[in-house]
Amino acid sequence: MKVLAKWIFTIAMVLSSTLTSSMGTCEATVNEENRDIKNIIFLIGDGMGVSFTSGYRYFKDDPATLELESTEFGPYLVGQQTTYPNDPRHNVTDSAASATAMATGVKTYNGAIGIGNDHSKLKSVLERAKEKGKGTGLVATAQITHGTPAAFGAHVSQRKSMSAIADDYFQDLVNGRHKIDVLLGGGSDWFIRKDRNLVKEFQKDGYSYVTSLNELKNDESAQVVGLFAKRGLPKMIDRPSNVPSLADMTTSAIERLNKYNTGFFLMVEGSQIDWAAHDNDIVGVMSEMEDFEKAYKVAVDFAKKDGHTLVIATADHSTGGFTIGAQGQYNWFSSVIKAVKRTPNYMAAKIVNGAGVKETLTKYIDLPLTKDEINLVERAARTQNVKNIDNTIEEVINLRTLTGWTTRGHTGEDVNVYAFGPGSERFKGQIDNTDHAKIIFDILK
Known part of the structure; x- marks a missing residue:
């Protein structure tokens, strides 16, 4: 009996020690997750389904080694998200509906930009960040008025209305101020038009205007409009040296927005993974994946040094049915x-x-x-x-x-979610695209 009692006592002490250790770990994790989140960088690889991140790993593989090495994304995989829209005509999303869901927390119909099925305006996380006095930015390799960036900064009934989206960027104010401090991408055709020159209007309100990589690097204004092509930028593999990469634009946006003592919200889109996949162009896809990976590394490297930055990366949907x-x-x-x-x-x-x-x-x-x-x-x-x-x-x-390839359109499978920094645990598991906004809104409370 004494032996049995001693054995039970020993087990109890081990369990007690384990429980105490567990509780300490749990408390540390909670404290880690709840560190002050000052900045949020949200990256979207447009069309970047699971086959794209897998294929990119093959593409970057070192043939001299047996293993298939990880890319910059691999260590930060936390789960997947569903992408379906709220559209009576379609159950596979387009970029506008998916971006609106990720920006506002509300599902809507394909083509909608920042509005619900009833055409009511939906507040985006970018607008909420500006209400909190944070710096804000949109970066894309497409026209900066394209479906994904537009959903974060505009409210129109149809994504094709790019002039209206550009107008919205300028005239739809938050607390009497322009809602977007940094706009970098393509699309000068929608800012410099016969009926209106939005660039001059932004400049009149104190923004700088840049059109090349050198101008971008030499300009230090906290507020900037950078338009590097009439429409979308050239693919990375075709890009001339005077046109910035997505990493260049991301670096510049972070440097400017980091001047805001209140922190910032930045959305970065690798737009043309999707465009290349629509074209069933595997060369263009891998080129754009590399462009996006480099921008993602810029964001994560900044977050590692800063300690108060949450980085999320995902896709809005997959494109092309790439195998x-x-x-x-x-x-x-x-x-x-x-x-x-x-x-x-x-x-x-x-x-x-x-x-x-x-x-x-x-x-x-x-x-x-x-x-x-x-x-x-x-x-x-x-x-x-x-x-x-x-x-x-x-x-x-x-x-x-x-x-x-199975299609030149979109496909409806779940897409990967990557996260790093304080609060990254909140994106674990299988979530919905609306959950991104819901979590970010909660962080911004």
Whole structure:
């Protein structure tokens, strides 16, 4: 009996010690999660489904090692989110509806920008941050008036109304002040128009205006409009040196917004992962994934140094039905993608403008092409149609890499969620796209 009593006492002491240790760990975790969150950086890889983050890992893999190395995203994976809209016509979302859900916490119909199904204005987390006196910013590689950034800073019934979105950025004030301090991306056509020059109006109110990487780096204004293309920026792989990368714009936005003692909210979109996937262009997709990864690293590196910054990264939906492997083959040759130095669209434009087919393909594809592959592109070139030539070069690359696509539209699967910094635990598990806004609103209380 004494032996039994001693054994029970020993077990009880171990359990008590474990419980005490557990409680201490729990308390530390809670304190960690509830540290002051001063800044929020919300990154959206438009169209970046799970196959894209997986495929990008293949693309970045070191062939000299057995393992498939992680990318910058991997260590911070916390869960997934559902993406469906509230639309009687569709149960697969578009960017506008999904971004509105993530920005406002309310599901809506495809095409809606910051409004509900009843067309009422929905307050966004960016607007709430501005109400709290924080700095705010929108960064994108698309037109800055495109569906995703627009949902955070405007309220219109249809995403195609980009002039109205640009107008909203200027004239829809919060507490008598402009709601967005930093606007960086493409889309000058919607700011400098025949009926209105919004750039001059912003400048009159104290904003600087920049149009190149050098101007962006040399300008130190806390409020800036940076428009680096008439519409969307060139893909990263095609981008000239005077056009900033997504990482350049993210760095500049953080440096400016970090001047606000009250903190900031910044939304960054890797817009053209989606555009390339709509085009079934795997070269463009991997180029844009790399652009987005570098911007994500900028945000996380800042957050690590700052200690009071929450970084969230996710997608609004997936696009294209991209598959890693096709034609029943158990392979995917990302090495082919690395051998292509420009997007198929870039090459197609060169051919239409008079460059020879074989000369162009040889210049920008560092692989020996077959006679049949060259003939295929030459037949398309006779149409003198950029789209036809582009699609044909994409077909050659997709066949070579064993890349599969099921659609040129969106798909409805869940997408990954990544988070780092204080409060990141709140995004764990399977959440809905509306939960992002709900959590951020709660943080901003």
